[in-house]
Amino acid sequence: MYFGIIQKRMRFLLSLKKILFGSIYSLLVICGFYACAGIGNPGGGNYDIDPPRFMASNPNPNAINVDKNKITLLFDEYISIENPNEKVIITPPQLKNPSISAVGKKITVELKDTLIPNTTYTFDFTDAIVDNNEKNALEGFSFAFATGDVVDSLEISGQVLNAEDLEPMPKIIIGIHSDHSDTAFTSKPFLRTSQTNDWGRFAIRNVAPGTYRIFALKDANRNFRFDQVTEAIAFSDSLIIPSFEPAIRMDTIWKDTITIETITPVDYTRFTPDNIILKLFEEHYDNPYLLKTERTAPHQFTMEFNSDTGMPPTINLLNDNDSEKNDWYVLEQSPDQKLMTYWITDSLIARQDTLWVEATYLTRDTLRVLVEKNDTIGLFQRRKQNTEDRKDDRIDFLNIEFTKSGVIDIADTFKIKFSEPLSSFDSSMILIEQKIDTFLQKVDLPVLRDSLNPLIYYIDFVWPFRQEYRISIDSAAIHSVYGKWNDAKETFIKTLGEEEYGSLYIPLSGIEGNGFGQLLNASGVPIKKSNIVDGELAFENLKPGKYYLRYIDDRNENGKWDTGNYSENKQPEDVYYYPGFFEVKKYVEWEQSWNVTAIPQEKQKPIEITKNKPAEKKPKRDRDNENKTNTNSTTSSMPRMPF
Secondary structure, eight states, rough: OOHHHHHHHHHHHHHHHHHHHHHHHHHHHHHHHHHHTTOOOOSSSSSSOOOOOOOEEEETTBBSOOOSSSSEESSSOOOOOHHHHHHEESSOOSSSEEEEEEEEEEEEOOOOSSTTTTOEEEOOOOEEEEETTOOOOTTTTTEESSSOOOOOOEEEEEEEEEETTOOOOOEEEEEESSSSSTTHHSSSOEEEEEEEEOTEEEEEEEEEESSSSEEEOSSSSSSSOOOOOOSSEEEESSSSEEEEEEEEEEEEEEEEESOOOEEEEEEEEEEEEEEEEEBBBOOOOOOOOOEEEEEEEETTTEEEEEESSSSSOEEEESSSSSSOOOEEEEEEETSSOOOEEEEEOOHHHHHEEOOOOOOOEEEOOOOOOEEEEEEEEEEEOOOOOOOOOOSOOOOOOBBBBEEEOOEOHHHHHHHEESSBBBBBGGGGGSSEEEEEEEEEEEEOOOOOEEETTTTEEEEOOOOSSSSEEEEOOOOOOOOTTTBBBBBOOEEEEOOOOGGGEEEEEEEEEEEESOOEEEEEESSSEEEEEEEEBEEEEEEEEEEEEEEEEEEEEEEOSSSSOOOOOOTTTTOOOEEOSSOOOOEOTTTTTEEOOETTTOOOOTTTTTTGGOOOOOOOEEEEEEEEHHHHHHHHHHHTSSSSOOO
């Protein structure tokens, strides 16, 4: 009996051992499985930084007598195609959108238009083809075939710049016409096309021998012709004759990042012209029309236009028997003259819930001629919301704002802004005192009203060096048309000494005629202007700092840059940039000669103030190091099984 009990216990222990061993083994297997499946990048060295490679195609590259409208391209790795409708440029231009797709390692393009006989077709993929994993782009890949016996092989290239500021212009369509008439650009699609890259550069490939006109077009409706006045364009005054010549370039082989191993001359074929510069501009075409009207307050309504109307609308009040009465409002115009604010000064009119006015303003008819248009407009007062009674007896003052205080520049304009139109104004209401020794002495300076905004007045004065002033307005000195008066207000201003400023003098050469220079800040924004006098630009009393410079060839001498016009065969006015900067210092006069045309325009603008710069490519990353980091952070506490 005792022996039987021992046997039962032994069997129980053996069974328990098997269960525990199986459980432990299963647990270790599971842990090993999760360890092997831990989150992290697979090993295998550095990231792939090479773009896909073209391997084969049907038809073959530069094949002749092709009669199929479908092509297939094979690459060495799995690929995809990004934004094919924008990035893939097919020449001749297609009226119907082609079908472009990528599956696996293959790209298929199927044309919907009928093939044109005896024509070279070019498929410019720009940077649309990328590999699936790292998105490395195959830059500048193109493919061509011919429906006739010859594949045209000439090429023309250049760059597109914005005419006003010489910015490189990306994604602009470039096209040529063998028809030299002015109407070809506006009525026919381009004969051959290309598209600018991030630097505004382009190349039109597979061009036949001949004489062409070349154009640039920001094609809004993708029909490859200039048929909308809002489309930006560029055109060359000269005819283009493509050609080629043998040439030699020097290829450099580097031993390392700083050591040259060899420099080898290499023969190549140079296609010309290869330095075409096209300056993109929008024609000045304002088609003013009324966007909206709004009764923003009982005593105020606004009219907003899409562009400068050239002159403010004429407003006649239809509620009143005297329809010609025009002294019931004060007009305020925005600086761009698009927004008109009408302050109603007649309280009887302001109290009316609905006002009917007749507005007469300029717009364009179907022939693009400016004509007067009459609109009858209903102005409805917004319903007043219930508000609690005021809990105090504070006065609702006429608000006054001084635009300057403290230290000001001698060229600054001191402005006084009121919150409402004034019932009357006398410059004696503004007390201006100059500090002489330790005393303040009253000075009479002209205070004028802004020509566009009746709420703004300014002191018409050039401030002298190293002086102090107090500008003050007594309480209740000024009243608005609505009966409000001001609270007392004052401010102190002072100017710096002459030794705190520097000056810049730029004698110019290489140009003819009159023009003007613009001094730019570090962001490329114009801050000071100087007309050319005796061949020199003078910028005086400058604050110390870094400045850039551009020159505008003001052909019509109107003091501003003017755009071009295609129908008048007028190019935009030329703009030039000084290819560097000026570091102005205190109490230093700097003279620097500048031959404006010595450097080609496309190479003038400093890169620091060039805005359309291509995005920098991401640096190569070390996958092995990333794997170590990921492994340590996600699986360091997991036991690993030796699978």
